[in-house]
Amino acid sequence: MLPLSWVLTVSMALTAVFGQPVPPKNPHSVQFVHEQNKKRFYDYQGAVLRGVNIGGWLVIEPFITPSLFESFRTQDNSDVGIPADEYHFCQTLGQEIASSRLEQHWSSWFTEQDFTNIAAAGLNFVRIPIGYWAFQTLDSDPYVKGNQEQYLDQAIQWAANNNLKVWVDLHGAAGSQNGFDNSGLRDSYAFLEDSNLNVTKDVLKYMLDKYSQDQYLDTVVGIELINEPLGPVLDMNKLKEFYQFGYDYLRNQLGRNQIVVIHDAFQAFNYWDSSLTYSENDWGVVLDHHHYQVFSNAELQRPIDQKIAVACEWGSGTLSEAHWTVCGEWSAALTDCTKWLNGVGYGARYDGSFQKGDDTSSYIGSCQNNEDISSWSDDRKTNTRKFVEAQLDAFELRNGWVIWTYKTENSLEWDLQRLMYNGLFPQPVTDRQFPNQCGFSS
Numbered sequence: 001m002l003p004l005s006w007v008l009t010v011s012m013a014l015t016a017v018f019g020q021p022v023p024p025k026n027p028h029s030v031q032f033v034h035e036q037n038k039k040r041f042y043d044y045q046g047a048v049l050r051g052v053n054i055g056g057w058l059v060i061e062p063f064i065t066p067s068l069f070e071s072f073r074t075q076d077n078s079d080v081g082i083p084a085d086e087y088h089f090c091q092t093l094g095q096e097i098a099s100s101r102l103e104q105h106w107s108s109w110f111t112e113q114d115f116t117n118i119a120a121a122g123l124n125f126v127r128i129p130i131g132y133w134a135f136q137t138l139d140s141d142p143y144v145k146g147n148q149e150q151y152l153d154q155a156i157q158w159a160a161n162n163n164l165k166v167w168v169d170l171h172g173a174a175g176s177q178n179g180f181d182n183s184g185l186r187d188s189y190a191f192l193e194d195s196n197l198n199v200t201k202d203v204l205k206y207m208l209d210k211y212s213q214d215q216y217l218d219t220v221v222g223i224e225l226i227n228e229p230l231g232p233v234l235d236m237n238k239l240k241e242f243y244q245f246g247y248d249y250l251r252n253q254l255g256r257n258q259i260v261v262i263h264d265a266f267q268a269f270n271y272w273d274s275s276l277t278y279s280e281n282d283w284g285v286v287l288d289h290h291h292y293q294v295f296s297n298a299e300l301q302r303p304i305d306q307k308i309a310v311a312c313e314w315g316s317g318t319l320s321e322a323h324w325t326v327c328g329e330w331s332a333a334l335t336d337c338t339k340w341l342n343g344v345g346y347g348a349r350y351d352g353s354f355q356k357g358d359d360t361s362s363y364i365g366s367c368q369n370n371e372d373i374s375s376w377s378d379d380r381k382t383n384t385r386k387f388v389e390a391q392l393d394a395f396e397l398r399n400g401w402v403i404w405t406y407k408t409e410n411s412l413e414w415d416l417q418r419l420m421y422n423g424l425f426p427q428p429v430t431d432r433q434f435p436n437q438c439g440f441s442s
Contacts, residue, residue: 041257042221051125055405091142129171212258231265312438315394337367
């Protein structure tokens with residue numbers, strides 16, 4: 001075992017290199033990574049990922065590209081009849097028309113120029129979501145199994161051309177793992193049913209086999225087994241078995257050194273410390289946390305100082321975790337005003353229009369002109385920049401961050417391009433107008 005003093009020396013050296021404190025990691029994992037250096041895999045030990053999600057592309061989301069869904073509108077001021085997700089988008093249109101519209105979207109929503117711009121903005125990483133239906137579908141599925149895989153492969157090459165690293169993220173499972181529209185199918189939680197699970201496992205095996213081959217390892221530095229499984233409504237033991245299945249297939253059946261990424265399933269810090277760790281003879285696992293403060297009335301009502309304090313806790317909470325950790329999703333949002341952010345037909349909590357079953361909201365403020373920066377007060381602009389910087393500082397305590405998302409059709413709070421253009425996101429990304437908000441040295 002490496003002495004703790006050696007680990008602390010490494011941590012201090014990394015501090016000098018990256019200009020920020022890097023906490024000592026679990027000595028066991030440090031030792032094991034050191035022993036594995038001769039193998040070809042991405043070493044997160046000294047890495048700080050500064051990345052962005054390629055959202056709304058190979059899995060469509062109404063709030064990112066509302067124009068795809070607006071074509072279904074039959075009456076003003078009513079979302080009745082508008083599909084809630086990609087599943088119902090395809091079901092409503094039928095295969096031929098849905099395929100045509102999606103192909104047009106895939107071929108235009110992201111191009112290599114976007115990846116060039118991402119690199120030019122000082123980022124080094126992209127996370128690319130894709131649904132299971134890009135590879136295999138159920139007999140009952142209306143999904144279009146089109147050219148998503150080819151576009152994903154093209155995007156990986158674009159990333160390589162621009163020295164960007166990539167996570168390939170299985171964003172939607174058969175039956176849905178969370179009931180969110182971003183899984184492809186809203187209000188379903190049937191991921192762990194045998195028929196759905198078998199299809200998802202087949203897809204995952206294909207993805208692990210393909211994207212762990214040598215030709216990808218210089219660019220693809222992780223495969224996320226599933227995005228945002230909703231732990232509170234799932235059988236966590238079965239989810240752990242699914243994670244173990246993915247890990248064992250990659251390490252033991254394929255014998256590959258690719259990094260495995262697991263999402264925290266919305267569990268507390270340190271929940272996963274006894275799963276897929278060095279003490280279990282497992283290695284090369286990254287834990288993905290996602291953090292937002294806009295999906296409940298209580299979070300939306302927090303004053304900015306409290307929001308910042310919570311963001312800082314997101315960083316300090318990871319310091320004792322056994323895995324490498326990355327915040328794979330977060331945003332600049334202080335409201336949920338962006339149209340369809342909560343889903344088609346649900347409204348916004350911030351202005352009191354949200355209603356979903358017994359889950360209702362109370363008025364906090366107006367959402368009028370929310371996407372018009374000229375309507376924002378100076379305080380709102382300042383608070384947004386402060387909130388962004390606090391999250392950057394917090395997430396860089398460990399292995400970095402991946403903001404959601406690179407671009408949208410009209411949202412300001414969720415669009416990295418717009419945030420940068422309007423001075424709400426630092427450029428360069430290491431710049432700080434509000435340093436040391438969390439008490440971390442800079």
